Amino acid sequence: MLALERPVPAIDTDDTCATSEADATASWWPSRFGADDQVGTLNEISPAAIVAAARLVRQGKVFDLGRVLDSSVPHFPGRFWQQTLVSNAHLNNSRRPEGTDSGWGRNEVNWLIELATGTFQIGTQLDGLNHLQIGDRFYNGYRACDIVEDWGTNKLGIETVPPILTRGVLVDVARYRGVARMNAGDVITVDELEAILRAQQTRVKAGDADIFHTGWGSLWENHELFNSGEPGIGMAVASWLVEHRVALTGADTWSYGAVPSEDPERPFLVPQTLNVKHGLFIMENLATEVIAEAGLTEFLFCLTHHKTRGSTGAVIAPAAVI
Amino acid sequence: MLALERPVPAIDTDDTCATSEADATASWWPSRFGADDQVGTLNEISPAAIVAAARLVRQGKVFDLGRVLDSSVPHFPGRFWQQTLVSNAHLNNSRRPEGTDSGWGRNEVNWLIELATGTFQIGTQLDGLNHLQIGDRFYNGYRACDIVEDWGTNKLGIETVPPILTRGVLVDVARYRGVARMNAGDVITVDELEAILRAQQTRVKAGDADIFHTGWGSLWENHELFNSGEPGIGMAVASWLVEHRVALTGADTWSYGAVPSEDPERPFLVPQTLNVKHGLFIMENLATEVIAEAGLTEFLFCLTHHKTRGSTGAVIAPAAVI
């Protein structure tokens, strides 16, 4: 904020927020990673895990788990994406010293840029721990009234998330069930998850990126059906992931966890619990079909993203590498 | 474009653009990667190179080469970044069925999102091959009048760039010169580059990501000085990088190549030549000091980015991993 924007007394961090009923009984903070921690389960990715993950690269093949983002993608109410090409330089480069009709300088340089405007909670995305709340509480007990600034949040923003390299594990539930696509509301069970892992001889370890393929992503072009619900894990698998100290998880669905919810009175309980109580990161709209079709089960998972200050998410395209 | 937007006859690809003087003598397309190629020197990254790069991961340490982006960063005229936090859900979740004062459902779920607006040619960035031109020609001879759509470009957009994993090489010129920071207009020579590589026993190979540390990034907070110019490579090193079939390059500067330019009548000739004639990708405003201080010379370079359709660049934060 500029020094000159003075009339309004500065916003400080005095503890003046209201506390809701939920707070009274809460016992899920401070986080086991420390009261000041902002990166949750990413702490589980040890140097040894990174080295081991890199060793999974034996063929030099890279798979792209991101979907292209434009104004036509399905989206949650209130979210949008617009981009406009900007070609002013084609017109005003001629006015620069050394400008000519064809560009600037004897090398006739010209350029295009674009102007993008939208919400980052759209397309293939990583949710920050400043996205979901229980009442007014985020991960580690942070409250909106403590961390909200006009430009984003001053804690837990997506810029606090480091580059992520770890072992990725694909759990192909659609294939296990013998379907191209699971149905909205279908709940993945612990028995299924364990059977799939046994079949592919994978033992989930601390720091893993566990990714679920449900086939729901095949509806991407059919907005109405795509948005009408989704298959996903339930609270039992959520607990399993926490117990196994997974670092992050994701699926080919617009949210994470079955919709309608197992408990219809508790919408989005799965991602809410993982994010808020456990600091476990979630990715949405992953193009899992790319690695499901190729039969990948374990791989080096890589994710680097735009570090925009205070954002609640990032538009991503992670890589699976073997 | 929506079907209903009918009144204007569709834009087709008939060849009706004007051709400038420059075109008559041009001989730099089709590209050696094919007349339809859109990813230029990224073709140089072979599976073997990826496997070899992954083997550089021996300690499990990850370094972040991205700078945080907010409205206060230095920028080129006409570019900007603005983000606004959006907390409507705090107010309207109470109106949903099962809504309460504290959120939606018995689990009191709430959320924050943000609205970002700006140009992607800002902060730590990867330039697409649809950014710079010679006259009206991009890489592989594409013309603006062929590929410009209202929403971006229909060829060469940043969504065509795959996830990048390859060997990274740091060339610490500031250290070689014994300075904390090179000066604006300083030109890195081939002799210097080769001496540095010899000293660190690195042989540059096809597909490498060659990254230059000039120390200029230490001026990041001082917009006026930072924007007043920059050190960088000249055309001789540019040719050297092309001959060595480097896949991408970058530096801790706002553009790439010395500014003022070696030839004052040819502004931005270095990045223009690399992008347009050779399809060689460039990154700007890399936080190279992070790996320079740690003494890295070779590493696994990882870059995954937002695949926004038709964009001329991406806001990035690549990782260097050892």
Add this chain to the structure above:
Amino acid sequence: MLALERPVPAIDTDDTCATSEADATASWWPSRFGADDQVGTLNEISPAAIVAAARLVRQGKVFDLGRVLDSSVPHFPGRFWQQTLVSNAHLNNSRRPEGTDSGWGRNEVNWLIELATGTFQIGTQLDGLNHLQIGDRFYNGYRACDIVEDWGTNKLGIETVPPILTRGVLVDVARYRGVARMNAGDVITVDELEAILRAQQTRVKAGDADIFHTGWGSLWENHELFNSGEPGIGMAVASWLVEHRVALTGADTWSYGAVPSEDPERPFLVPQTLNVKHGLFIMENLATEVIAEAGLTEFLFCLTHHKTRGSTGAVIAPAAVI
């Protein structure tokens, strides 16, 4: 532009633009209002005309000629409108000195704002004389390469347009033809125009705002049909308006003039000619049905608009007052 944005040599106004074929034979500038004039036919509105127009107010009734703008309105390709409510103050006012759970200060003040993003060439609008061109020439011979800045144009921007008060005249062509709605491509003739004016005993005078009701606006909700074309005046009526020294004109259509065009090889010739050659202002998507239904023929026309620097248009809602 900030002083610190230095690296790029300033853009000056040296005359280096290319000239197209069209320029060689052009004889329509300088404008009859002077070589530096930027407001064209608004010069025709004399103080006496304003006084006379004000005298038309005898009942104190105000009619609103604007349509509400939101993301759902029909639009030309590449144009859009998005608005997002912003309620951060509800969360961070509690952190100010004297902040409480319910707002800031003992008076518990809170506020909402919004973030709008879009193109002004949408909805009920006034086109600036920097919108349409013949080749690269605007009104008074200004060229894009002379006046384009990153933020808009440095001449002819909508901020140069003063508040407009003058006599408004409604020409209800649909009623004259005995139809609820004219058809796409229907061309209004001079005979018709003159017959309508005779019937309502109106003599068009210099400085008038002549507004045509075609009934096409009744398709506003039906985007596909609305955008598929429109009725409007042809070149003969355009010449008539120029000869009668009308100050501005408009209709209940998305552009102005029949679409398809009288001459299919000359799209948008009517508004192009009026804007560029004559500096005659045009309004689109007027809610003319409001005054057609009330039977207005003459009225005080009032238009004040957002003076955003360098814009090519304004989102408006003019008033007709009797």
Add this chain to the structure above:
Amino acid sequence: MLALERPVPAIDTDDTCATSEADATASWWPSRFGADDQVGTLNEISPAAIVAAARLVRQGKVFDLGRVLDSSVPHFPGRFWQQTLVSNAHLNNSRRPEGTDSGWGRNEVNWLIELATGTFQIGTQLDGLNHLQIGDRFYNGYRACDIVEDWGTNKLGIETVPPILTRGVLVDVARYRGVARMNAGDVITVDELEAILRAQQTRVKAGDADIFHTGWGSLWENHELFNSGEPGIGMAVASWLVEHRVALTGADTWSYGAVPSEDPERPFLVPQTLNVKHGLFIMENLATEVIAEAGLTEFLFCLTHHKTRGSTGAVIAPAAVI
């Protein structure tokens, strides 16, 4: 909202918002204009008042009370304005059927548009009755939790405000005090107001637009000083305006009412009280010096504005006409 955006149960208007302490004792709603009223004191502008105001137009002179808006204007924290010129048509019109190098069709039509992004609570502005609150209550008792939608508010939005034509009265307090500019925190008294009105032989009537000139607008270019505070009316004059049934008011200051506030524990109490309790509309950053210098005291006040759905304000440039 699109039909396809289904997953989230619709937001209804069940009364589930929390009620703050303030609500218990409130007695200021329903409004005297009716429980459903949305336009407050604009109801005071009678047809007779409009006719009388129009009769003030005797010279045909129009004065513009708006300031030009661009990214450089002073603003409150969290607010901004950005505009980018868009000239894509120059590049892709050549691709249309009948396109040529110089434009589209034999008439070589081309065009420019712009993309604007920002908050409407900036520059010369009219505040909607959905802007300020007491706790969670707006005018007529509406609550944010009742009317907030993702895109704006579903009641009290700026699109509900009709075109405004009424008598304007200038109260030149700076001149009365014999200063070019009043000081921050200076409070205009009822005695002063009445003395000024007596001196200029004006009797304030129901439906008037009462505009105060303080000279503070002369600091417009000096952001730091301009934003550091402002002179304005206090609660006594606010009550006087309510008693005299004024329709709207405004000044040449960034907010309305003295800052610092008369009661330092009650920031922005004057505009809050006028908007929320009385539905009295307020304009900010008026270019009052234009009419103060011309010596206007009574005039026809005209204001038509962009009717963007659900906005909390409008960027305006009202006219004073004599």
